[in-house]
Every structure is written in structure tokens, then in C-alpha cells.
Amino acid sequence: MKLLTHNMLTSHVKGVIKGYPLLIKATEVKVNEVEFNPQFVSRMIPKLEWSALVQAAEELGQRQDLPSDLVPDYETNEEFLKKVHRVLLEVEVVEGCLQCPESGREFPISRGIPNMLLNEDEV
Amino acid sequence: FIICQFVTRHTGPETALPSSSCTDCDTTGGDVITVTVGATVPTGFEHTAAEEVKEKIGVDARISKDRGRIYFPITTDKLFQVHLLRSVDNLFVVVQEYEHYQFSESKEETLIDLQQLASKLPWTNALEVWKLNSTLKKKKGHRRGGNGSKGKPNSEAHDATAVDNEQQELPQPTAQTDTCSQDVEEATPEAKVIKFRVTCSRAGDKHSFSSNEAARDFGGAVQEFFEWKADMTKFDIEVLLNIHNNEVVIGIALTEESLHRRNISHFGPTTLRSTLCYGMLRLCKPQASDIILDPMCGTGAIPLEGAIEFHNSFYIAGDNNDMAVNRTVNNICHIQKRRADKGSASGLPIDTVQWDLCNLPIRTSSVDIIITDMPFGKRMGSRKKNWDLYPSCLREMARVSRPGSGKAVLLTQDKKCFAKAISRMGGLWRKLHTVWVNVGGLHAGVYLLKRTGALFGQTPEDVYESRGPVERQEKDDTELS
Numbered sequence: 001m002k003l004l005t006h007n008m009l010t011s012h013v014k015g016v017i018k019g020y021p022l023l024i025k026a027t028e029v030k031v032n033e034v035e036f037n038p039q040f041v042s043r044m045i046p047k048l049e050w051s052a053l054v055q056a057a058e059e060l061g062q063r064q065d066l067p068s069d070l071v072p073d074y075e076t077n078e079e080f081l082k083k084v085h086r087v088l089l090e091v092e093v094v095e096g097c098l099q100c101p102e103s104g105r106e107f108p109i110s111r112g113i114p115n116m117l118l119n120e121d122e123v
Numbered sequence: 124f125i126i127c128q129f130v131t132r133h134t135g136p137e138t139a140l141p142s143s144s145c146t147d148c149d150t151t152g153g154d155v156i157t158v159t160v161g162a163t164v165p166t167g168f169e170h171t172a173a174e175e176v177k178e179k180i181g182v183d184a185r186i187s188k189d190r191g192r193i194y195f196p197i198t199t200d201k202l203f204q205v206h207l208l209r210s211v212d213n214l215f216v217v218v219q220e221y222e223h224y225q226f227s228e229s230k231e232e233t234l235i236d237l238q239q240l241a242s243k244l245p246w247t248n249a250l251e252v253w254k255l256n257s258t259l260k261k262k263k264g265h266r267r268g269g270n271g272s273k274g275k276p277n278s279e280a281h282d283a284t285a286v287d288n289e290q291q292e293l294p295q296p297t298a299q300t301d302t303c304s305q306d307v308e309e310a311t312p313e314a315k316v317i318k319f320r321v322t323c324s325r326a327g328d329k330h331s332f333s334s335n336e337a338a339r340d341f342g343g344a345v346q347e348f349f350e351w352k353a354d355m356t357k358f359d360i361e362v363l364l365n366i367h368n369n370e371v372v373i374g375i376a377l378t379e380e381s382l383h384r385r386n387i388s389h390f391g392p393t394t395l396r397s398t399l400c401y402g403m404l405r406l407c408k409p410q411a412s413d414i415i416l417d418p419m420c421g422t423g424a425i426p427l428e429g430a431i432e433f434h435n436s437f438y439i440a441g442d443n444n445d446m447a448v449n450r451t452v453n454n455i456c457h458i459q460k461r462r463a464d465k466g467s468a469s470g471l472p473i474d475t476v477q478w479d480l481c482n483l484p485i486r487t488s489s490v491d492i493i494i495t496d497m498p499f500g501k502r503m504g505s506r507k508k509n510w511d512l513y514p515s516c517l518r519e520m521a522r523v524s525r526p527g528s529g530k531a532v533l534l535t536q537d538k539k540c541f542a543k544a545i546s547r548m549g550g551l552w553r554k555l556h557t558v559w560v561n562v563g564g565l566h567a568g569v570y571l572l573k574r575t576g577a578l579f580g581q582t583p584e585d586v587y588e589s590r591g592p593v594e595r596q597e598k599d600d601t602e603l604s
Contacts, residue, residue: 005439005474008414012484020486032459034470040435043412047489089472113448115477116484123482 001114003056004088007048009114011100011107013122018102021052024059026096026109031062034089041085042075048088057087155200158252159220161374162211166191167560167569168402172210175405180204188370191561194220199252203259205377209401209432215363215374216256218249224371230331234340237364241344244373253360253375318354320361321345322376327368337364394421395496395534399562400428403494406558406571407532411435413491418442418480418520423451423473425494427458430473436492438473441480448477481515483523487579490523497535509537513544521551522579529574534560536567550582551575 011019050070057063066083074080098107098114105122108115164172169191173184176195184195194217197205205214227233321342325334341364346353351360361376409415409429413436417426420440430438440451452475463469478484497516498509520531531552535541545552556571 001476002474004437005476008439008486008489009476009484010486012482032470033468034472035434035468037411037435040412040472044437047412047414090470111449111452113452113475113477117443117477117479118482 001093001109001112002089003053003060003091004044004048005114006056006093006098007053007088009098009116011098011103011105012116013100013103013105013118016100016102019100021049021055021101022098022107023101024056024093024096024098025106026060026093028093028095029060029062030092030094031086031090032092034085036082036085038078038081038085041081041088044088045070045074045084053087057091060091060093062087062091155198156248156251157196157198158248159194159217160197160205160377161187161192161194161215161217161372162205162208163191163213164193164211165396165399165402165560167558168210168399169193171402171405172208175208175210179207188367192365199255202252202255206259209428210398210405212396212398214377216249216252216377218246218362218373218375219244220373221369221371223369224366226330226369228331230336233330233332234336237337237341238344240373241341242348249375250360253377256377257359317349317351317360318358319345319349319351320353320355320358321364322361323364323366325366327366329368330366334366337366395424395562397424397428399534399560400425401432402558402560403532403534403569404429404433406556406569407492407494407530409433409436409492412437414439414489415492415494416441416485416490416523417495418478418483418493418516419495419497420451420475421447421496423454423475425496426473427451427454427471429494430455430471431458434472436472439476439485440473441476441478441483443477443479445477448475451475481512481519483519485523487522488525491525491529493520493524493529493531493533495533497533497537497541509540513537513540514547517544517548517552521548521574524574526574526578527576530555531570531572531574533570533572534562534567535570536562536565538568541568541570545570545572550577551579 006022006024009020009022011022013019051068054063054066054068057066064083064087066087071077071080074084092112093109094112096109098109098116099105100107162172162176167190169186172193173186173195176182176184176193180195180197180201182195182197184193186193205211208214227236321338323334323338323341325332325337342353342362345351345362361379363372363374363376365372365374403425415426415429415436415438417423417438417440420426420442423440426438426440429436440448442448442451455471455473455475459469459471462471476484498512524531533541545554551574552572553575554570555573558569558571560567560569
């Protein structure tokens with residue numbers, strides 16, 4: 001699971017109001033090389049919840065020097081875009097789980113696949 | 124049989140096969156010639172294929188009356204470009220085209236005409252292109268599709284009285300991850316006798332003969348003329364005889380196996396061919412940084428094709444089924460490994476999640492494109508389940524789609540159910556376009572939808588919340604009784 005995907009995922013357990021962002025508990029993380037495309041990154045940033053991305057990177061010990069707030073004129077800042085690229089697409093959680101911040105319910109991640117299926121009573 | 128050496132054969136000016144000791148040249152004789160290339164494409168996607176030809180080769184393609192085929196001119200120095208096309212299943216070079224072929228009254232006369240045709244056709248250029256194509260493929264270390272079989276090795280002919288004579292898609296189970304290198308021993312043309320076969324496809328109600336008969340007689344005449352050897356399975360040249368009412372096209376195949384399963388090594392029961400996936404993706408025109416969801420991904424054929432061909436977007440493939448998500452990951456890994464072996468950055472912009480598509484764990488209004496193959500109810504799921512499934516799906520897909528700009532491209536054979544479901548969703552989805560296609564012998568529709576600007580939670584459709592399980596069961600029974 002890449003952190004870009006994590007940024008889109010939310011808990012949908014019945015009754016939960018604030019199911020985002022999901023907390024990450026990783027037991028296996030890997031870093032994979034993905035071709036860098038600055039346009040892709042700069043156009044993706046507005047679609048992200050930036051603080052959730054930073055928090056997730058932090059939880060994985062992969063934050064490095066990613067800032068808490070977006071730098072101005074990031075569109076042309078290639079160094080910054082490369083850091084974002086790495087965290088969005090190259091860092092992957094292979095094994096672990098995602099946890100609903102409100103209910104505590106855990107969703108396992110195995111082979112990089114988060115299992116977000118709910119039980120009958122949770123729907 | 125007379126065994127002849129390829130290089131020394133000269134039966135006449137029309138058929139002299141050029142010998143070339145230069146395998147590095149782009150053209151055999153040094154001259155660039157223009158030929159017409161034909162391509163078979165998934166029925167319904169002829170226009171998208173023509174678009175791709177215009178984009179990648181820069182020429183205008185002609186769409187044949189015989190559905191599922193396009194034709195375009197190409198010069199021999201640009202021949203390699205045809206192998207970059209992602210919307211075509213098979214390619215061939217045209218020897219001769221007859222738009223209004225005059226068939227004789229009787230079967231005997233017709234077959235004799237076909238036999239006589241063999242020696243009169245302008246074979247030279249087409250054969251040059253065939254030869255050039257063979258060297259291109261050898262240089263590339265031509266990558267095969269994931270499908271190990273040759274399709275229909277024993278039949279050389281297929282009949283159809285209906286206009287549509289699309290091949291049946293049979294699910295092909297395969298376990299190997301390394302199915303790419305299927306070695307076909309290609310004899311160096313200079314050393315051995317040429318082996319060939321004729322494949323005939325015939326469609327139309329007014330013919331006095333069968334495709335088998337045409338293939339047999341035409342093939343016999345070709346064999347006599349060139350002194351080639353007929354071989355159904357290990358052939359160097361495949362001659363194509365396509366007869367569609369009064370349109371007759373003779374061609375020479377440039378592809379050995381259909382390219383339509385190229386990305387998939389781990390098949391599921393309903394895996395879509397990659398050319399169809401590509402056609403669907405082109406329809407929705409993925410933009411840079413688009414978030415693209417396939418909420419019923421099966422083995423991941425669609426998002427994987429997207430991650431390769433439209434790689435400036437990001438794909439999230441999801442399914443509720445254990446086997447499906449695992450196969451998807453296997454297919455992704457297979458491609459990544461292949462790329463890593465070639466030395467390029469292997470990572471693809473795609474992820475896989477296990478989820479319930481009627482209750483997506485995705486933020487509201489965050490998805491740009493939803494693209495999927497919805498259960499048909501014949502090979503997977505059921506018609507009864509679809510009545511409830513389709514409206515719930517469409518509603519949930521509307522919730523996660525970006526209002527105003529979001530799009531959906533949905534393939535389904537259950538057109539009635541889909542039409543009913545969409546008719547109640549006018550506040551959320553607008554139909555833009557429909558493409559009618561043929562999937563594994565079933566007639567299906569690819570619907571292109573646009574998400575309206577209305578925010579979710581404010582239109583009558585979504586205020587009417589889905590009821591609990593007991594109520595839904597009752598409704599299910601009464602609705603269908």
C-alpha cells in the first residue's frame with residue numbers, strides 16, 4: 001500500500017464520524033523505485049490531505065524533512081517535488097494494519113493489500 | 124514435393140522473393156514502399172483504434188464495413204510502429220482488396236476462380252513486408268501475450284452467417300509467471316523451404332461455398348504457385364482470406380498470437396483482453412494525476428493496462444474477493460519484474476485494496492475516474508443480484524466521484540438492469556456516450572458517464588438511503604415475482 005492510497009482511504013465503520021486519517025502500524029515496509037514525473041506530483045498535491053500525508057510518513061519513519069505545511073511555489077521546486085514523490089509512490093507498506101482513529105478497529109495489510117471488508121454487524 | 128531453396132526461387136516477376144544478406148537494414152531492397160496494413164480490433168472500438176493510429180503513426184485509418192477491422196497505409200521504414208499499437212488484436216499486410224468481388228453462380232466456378240486468383244495477386248510487396256516484419260520481431264525478442272496457446276491451431280476456417288464473427292473468448296487458466304517467452308522456432312528463410320497455411324473467415328448469407336472449401340482450394344493453388352509446404356501448426360507465413368459479403372481481402376499475418384492478453388499471466392474466470400481494456404481507457408481520456416478507481420477489478424486487467432499505457436494517472440484496483448486481489452497483485456508483480464529485468468524503474472502507479480464496492484472506504488468526492496467491468500450475471504454473479512447491486516454501486520460510485528468533473532466508464536452485458544438503474548440516477552450521473560461491444564460472444568455496452576455537479580447527500584436518489592438487509596430481501600422477492 002502506497003501512501004497516496006492511504007491518503008484516499010477512510011474508515012467506514014457504522015457510526016464513526018471521524019474515520020480519517022487511518023493510523024498505520026507497519027511491520028514491513030519497502031521502498032520501490034518509481035519513475036519521477038514532476039507534473040504528476042505537483043498536480044496531485046492539491047488533491048491530498050497534506051497533514052495526513054506527513055503524519056503517515058512520520059508513522060513509518062520515512063518523513064525525512066517533509067515540512068508540516070506546504071512550501072509556497074512548490075510547483076517549480078523540483079527538490080521538494082522529489083521528496084513528495086518518494087513518500088507518495090515509492091514507500092510501501094507490505095505488512096501491518098490500518099487503524100480507525102475513532103473506533104480502534106484494525107484493518108490488516110497483507111502483501112501490500114489492505115483488507116477493508118467489514119463484518120455484518122459493522123455495516 | 125520439390126524442395127526449393129528460398130533464395131534461388133524465381134517463378135516469375137510477381138513472385139520473386141528478395142534475398143537479403145543484410146538483416147540490419149530497415150528495408151530489404153533499400154527502397155521504402157507503402158503498403159496497406161489491416162488490424163483486427165475489439166468490435167465497437169474501431170474509432171478508438173483509428174485515433175490511436177493517427178496519434179502514434181500519423182495516418183488516417185479507414186474503418187471496414189466488416190466490423191472489428193481497420194486499415195491504414197504505412198511505409199516500410201515505419202513498420203515497427205505498428206507493434207506499438209495497444210488497441211489492436213492482430214495485424215496483417217494487405218495483398219489485395221476487392222470491394223465488390225463478383226462471385227460466380229455455382230460453387231464449382233467460384234472455387235475455380237479463387238484458385239486462379241492465387242497466381243494473379245500482387246504478392247511481392249506484401250511478402251517483402253512479411254520478411255521485414257520477421258526480422259523486426261527477431262530483433263525485438265518479440266514479447267508474446269500471456270496466453271500460451273495459439274488460439275485455434277486446428278481450424279483454418281470459420282464460418283458465420285451473422286455479420287459478426289468474433290472469436291469466442293475462452294478463459295485460459297495458467298499458473299506460470301513466466302509465460303512471455305514461448306519459443307517458436309523461426310527458420311531462417313534463406314536455409315529452409317517456406318511453410319505456410321491459409322486461414323479463411325467468411326461471413327454472409329449468399330455464398331455458395333464454405334470457408335473450409337475456400338481455404339482448401341485457394342490454399343492448394345497458393346501451394347502450387349509458390350511451391351511452399353502446407354503446415355497447420357508450424358508455419359512461417361499465414362495467408363489470410365477474409366470474405367465478408369462481397370468484400371474480399373487477401374492478406375499476410377504480421378502477428379502470430381493475438382496480442383490481446385499481453386499483460387496478464389494470472390487469469391481469472393472473466394479476465395478482459397488488454398485491447399478491450401485499452402479501448403475503455405482511451406474513452407475516458409485519463410489526465411495527468413487523475414485518481415482512477417476500478418472497484419470490481421477481478422484480476423486487475425483494466426487498471427494494469429492503465430498503469431502501463433496511461434501512466435501519468437494513479438490507479439486503485441479493488442475487489443471483495445480474496446483470489447481476485449491476490450491475482451491482481453501477482454499480475455502487477457509480474458509486470459514489475461519484467462521491467463526490472465530490463466533495467467528500468469519498475470514501480471507502477473497502482474495499488475490494490477480489498478473492499479466492498481457498495482461501501483467504499485474512500486473519501487467522498489476524491490476520485491476522478493471510475494472504470495470497471497460490471498458483473499454480467501452469466502459467468503459471475505447473477506441477474507437477480509444485479510437488480511440491487513447496480514443501483515447501490517452507482518450511488519456509491521457517485522459519492523466518491525468528484526462532482527462536476529468525475530467520469531465513469533462501465534462495461535456491462537446486463538443492459539436492461541443498467542438502463543433501469545441509471546434512469547433513477549439523473550441527479551448524479553449523466554450518460555455521455557455508449558459503445559456496443561462483443562465480449563466473449565456476449566453483446567455488451569460500454570457506458571461513458573459524467574458526474575453531475577450536485578453534491579452527494581442532496582439529490583433525491585441518495586437521500587433515499589439503502590434499506591437494511593431484511594427489507595432488502597423482501598423487496599428482492601416481490602420485485603421479481
